[in-house]
Amino acid sequence: MTQPTDKKPRRHRSLEHPLDVLTLPQQRALLALARYRYLTVAQMIAAGVAKNDSHIRADVLPRLCDRASDNLVKSHEFPRFGAKGRLPRVHTLTKLGAEVVADMERCDLSEIVYPVGGVQYANDFDHRAAYIDCCIAFDAWIAADERRDCLAFRHHFDKTGANRSGMQRMRSVCRIDLPRGRFIVPDGLAFFDTGTKKRAVAIEFHNFPDTGRAVKQLGGHMEPLELDAYSTFFGHNAAGRVLSISSSPELAVRVMDRMIALPGFRDSREFRLMAFNTLESVKADFGSGWVLADRSPAGIFE
DNA sequence: TGATGGAATCAACGGTAATC
DNA sequence: GATTACCGTTGATTCCATCA
Numbered sequence: 001m002t003q004p005t006d007k008k009p010r011r012h013r014s015l016e017h018p019l020d021v022l023t024l025p026q027q028r029a030l031l032a033l034a035r036y037r038y039l040t041v042a043q044m045i046a047a048g049v050a051k052n053d054s055h056i057r058a059d060v061l062p063r064l065c066d067r068a069s070d071n072l073v074k075s076h077e078f079p080r081f082g083a084k085g086r087l088p089r090v091h092t093l094t095k096l097g098a099e100v101v102a103d104m105e106r107c108d109l110s111e112i113v114y115p116v117g118g119v120q121y122a123n124d125f126d127h128r129a130a131y132i133d134c135c136i137a138f139d140a141w142i143a144a145d146e147r148r149d150c151l152a153f154r155h156h157f158d159k160t161g162a163n164r165s166g167m168q169r170m171r172s173v174c175r176i177d178l179p180r181g182r183f184i185v186p187d188g189l190a191f192f193d194t195g196t197k198k199r200a201v202a203i204e205f206h207n208f209p210d211t212g213r214a215v216k217q218l219g220g221h222m223e224p225l226e227l228d229a230y231s232t233f234f235g236h237n238a239a240g241r242v243l244s245i246s247s248s249p250e251l252a253v254r255v256m257d258r259m260i261a262l263p264g265f266r267d268s269r270e271f272r273l274m275a276f277n278t279l280e281s282v283k284a285d286f287g288s289g290w291v292l293a294d295r296s297p298a299g300i301f302e
Numbered sequence: 303t304g305a306t307g308g309a310a311t312c313a314a315c316g317g318t319a320a321t322c
Numbered sequence: 323g324a325t326t327a328c329c330g331t332t333g334a335t336t337c338c339a340t341c342a
Contacts, residue, residue: 025327025328040311051329052329053311054315054331055329057311058315059329060327088311089311089312304341304342306340306341306342308337308339308340309337309339310337311334312334312335313333313334313335314334316330317330318329319326320327320328321325321326322323322326
């Protein structure tokens with residue numbers, strides 16, 4: 001750490017200064033948090049909040065989350081460390097932050113989702129952070145072509161109802177009810193327009209080395225695909241798809257090989273509705289690199 | 303088993319440009 | 323000229339992996 005010097009201290013806008021004016025990066029940070037719920041500084045850069053991490057840490061976030069009482073953003077530091085150094089801080093909107101975003105978007109506060117209970121996913125950090133990386137990449141792909149449009153996007157960590165027994169039990173907004181009381185909760189549900197056709201997709205991200213677990217998870221999508229449950233969910237009449245994203249190319253290969261080895265899968269309708277990719281490829285360009293289990297092009301994003 | 307390097311984040315500082 | 327926003331650099335911190 002650098003030692004204090006006798007030089008004049010660097011000046012920043014006082015945290016006591018009223019929040020009358022938000023800078024553009026601060027506005028972008030609030031909108032990004034409303035979109036993705038949980039963001040690290042690196043993810044804020046990916047989401048276009050600013051180009052430099054130190055700028056976000058030193059100039060953007062302090063005025064949003066280091067105030068005495070009227071913070072718009074809450075930061076959470078995890079007590080544990082990851083395999084490659086410490087885990088980054090995660091930022092979320094506060095209720096006041098959600099109110100500011102609702103005012104910026106000219107919408108009702110109920111339309112702005114923010115985590116009421118704060119950040120509670122230290123054990124799930126890698127999975128959720130990677131999933132949010134995918135969401136940011138998806139939005140970047142949408143924004144890259146004006147003909148594309150995201151019509152709806154739901155995340156598994158968004159809940160409705162109350163966290164207590166009662167008339168409205170808490171449930172994920174991604175829950176898809178199936179016959180005989182069964183249900184499935186994909187990591188994400190998206191409905192978008194590629195510019196040439198509309199697609200309804202369920203997104204699953206795999207970051208565990210346990211291939212069997214990923215295959216079992218994907219196996220749970222067979223019935224919803226057969227029933228076109230994802231398209232029906234969004235009121236769409238074409239076949240729904242499943243997007244399987246693996247944390248590494250090696251895991252993706254193992255998952256595809258295990259899936260294609262399932263009896264009857266290769267000749268099923270669901271085979272053509274399940275596409276595979278890697279996190280690295282998706283972050284580089286969400287719309288490319290998708291293949292079916294036999295490595296043939298999936299053709300979903302054309 | 304201890305030393306060392308790699309990887310990643312964070313904090314502090316300085317430079318530049320825009321605005322008043 | 324002072325203030326502020328934005329960006330880049332540097333060093334500290336922490337853990338894990340590797341090697342002698």
